[in-house]
Amino acid sequence: MKETFPRRLKGRSYAETRSAVLDLIRSSETISRVELAQQSALTEVTISKIVKELLLEGIVIEAGQGQSTGGKRPKLLKLNTGVLYAVGVSLGIARIVIVLCGLNGKLIERVDIAGMGNEPPPTVLARVAGAVQQIIQGRGIWRGSIVGIGVASSGRRRGPLGWGSNPEVARKWERFDTAAELEALCDVPVLIENDANSVALGTFWSGGADASRNFMSVYMDQGIGAGLVLGGTVFRGASDNTGEIGHIVVEPDGFECWCGSHGCLETVGAPRGIVRRVLTNPGLAALFDSRNAGDEAAIYQRVLAGLGEGLPEAEALISRSIHRVSTVLLGLANTLDLDRIELAGPGFSAVGHRYVKELRRLVEQASFTRGVHPVAIDLGGTGLDVAALGAASVVLHSSLTPHHMSIQI
Template sequence: MSTRRGTNLPRMGDFNQSVILEAIRLSGDGLSRIELSEATGLSAQTVTNITRRLIEDDLIAEAGRIINGPGKPRITLRLNAGSHFSVGVHLDPALMTFVLMDLTGRVVERVTKRTQDKDPRAIVDVMARTINELIQAAGIDRALVAGVGVAAPGPLDAEKGTVIDPPKLQGWHRVPLRGILEEATGLPVTLEKDTTAAVVGELWTGRGPADDSFVFVYLGTGVGAALARDGEVVGGSSRNFGEVGHIVVDAEGPPCSCGARGCVEVVCTPQAIVEQAERGGVFLGDREGTDADSVDERFTQLCEHAAAGDVAALDVLREAAKRLAVLIAALTNVLDVDRVVLGGPFWSRLSEVYLLELPEQLERRSATRAIRSLPIAGTVVGDDVGAVGAACVVLDSVLTPRASHLLLKA
């Protein structure tokens, strides 16, 4: 993977430090100072000065010597994995996922908890206890935890750290989640949309080019989207990019609360797909409840029926894929990205059917099909992409160069 280029102009220390850290992180096995200079375009003196400071700050360490032809052996520099950690929490109406990640992006500890109590304060108490248990289980010094990243369904007030009436989380009316969790844990907390966090996780753990551009379609209890452009997340003016629930994908579909028919919210979500399966007679017996746990269980059964060759179940998932393709085509035609990534807690159960159905459906609707094909793939992170992405958001602020760092103050 290519890395971003630094600049040898004065007053660029923060940006160049991030460029160096990112280059070392992406290399996997580490880089020598000469290799860092070649990869980043920074002068040998600049690299030497920055790496000396990073070693003093314990962010990187010398990891052995490599002899490569005549001359002095080269000293390999690697991230000091145990110097910083972050916690990632994914708040989903059905399940909360917690991960503890080291500086290299490796998940050290992981645990899940059912989102059983719908009271926000009770849920935050469970979060705080679980975060403490996670850190203790890893046996690390709490002072090494840089912070907690929380991925939550939108919309969010990013400036205030508030969750605002997410459709599937009853009772969450303007809950100041960031402040409450900071008070409960004593750790800095970053609140991010689950879809946006997923893109950060994909950028961190993927091996795309430095200018990677893609749409991420998030399949959780709800359906959302996020965008990476030129290797960076596009959050939108209010940091709520990707609220796609009321985009119409089936004009003949069921009515939606917004007054339209066939919106993503009523045809593409797991609950909508389960209801379609129930109407189609896929399941025997009475209809299940519409709470998150019941939908999750029913959805798993539906996917298992489809995997076993149940024609009715397969037809339901194929129809859902066609409707999702309408959404994806609308997004990719407007945004003109290089590829599409799908992920989220429900993705692994859908992946086999969707990856068979979506490419052809998207090809037919693509405005650029005469020029190129648009690759579609599942996330490299897996079902934990929300929690992993939330943890990456914390580390990302330390390790990833931002164009905004290049803005000079007069």
């Protein structure tokens, strides 16, 4: 049963009310005007006015008739997925993924290009803009139908200055206005979002969290972070830096983290931290980096291969990560009273099922609310495009349903 919104819509502006009605249509496969009025607690007159606008704009279309409840069969409404589009970009050091999505957030086309590396931002963004142009022209899409471009990246948000993701790229990118540059190149609005928040919003927009409105998406690539959705809205905190679970200290005497602290979860549980442990241990380095190349991605893949071969050293590295990550997530489930946690991202692609299994075990044994309600633990998308798809959803979310885009304290 879908949640109704009487208290939320009371006293809201017309734009916010329209946004909420569109969100109800989006989250339903099909829905009638009567059902919209019931679930929103709005009058049928208001619903009729909003729906008429959405139909005229082509955002919503009529899709057959519903079951009669004693009178005329109601006309059903649904989102028109082929009228507007969004582009999502996931910025990575080794690879940049660009996707085109329809109004429902589903993938239409994907292009992979060379990553950021050590190149200056203008050079990288010119390459991104070229790829975006290629997709738009190749599909014959009118530029005016592109709602915007969402860009997902990791690291600390710093207001209008952007954020730094790690020492290698921070100096070049943290004070560069990525949004303004890309917007000028593409002539399309650009939104910048944290990668974990992007994944969480993408999950919510596409219905991947089974309509849960209080959940956490944990995104792991080379690092690890979380996007928190409360009541269908991203919770952002005082400075837009909520969800940096990779910087929860789990080993105070551990490695120094790029954030300046020591023993952060990212230095222990994320792929980058596992690789660092390999490179700082001569025995492990000889085993997993025999060519002395220092290639993080290749070393991590060798650790995973060693896991499949039954190497105890690989098992110890991965088990340590699973234990630390699961323990932190249990604490967050207790703190935030979540009903769902989703693990997503390339870092979970090979052994995500083991993280899910351990976290489920801990939640069943030690969740404070285990006698009150269950906490669903699931493995979401683990492809390289999951953050880019989320970034496209951020644009759709912001443009079409801004009434619950974010909560700030």
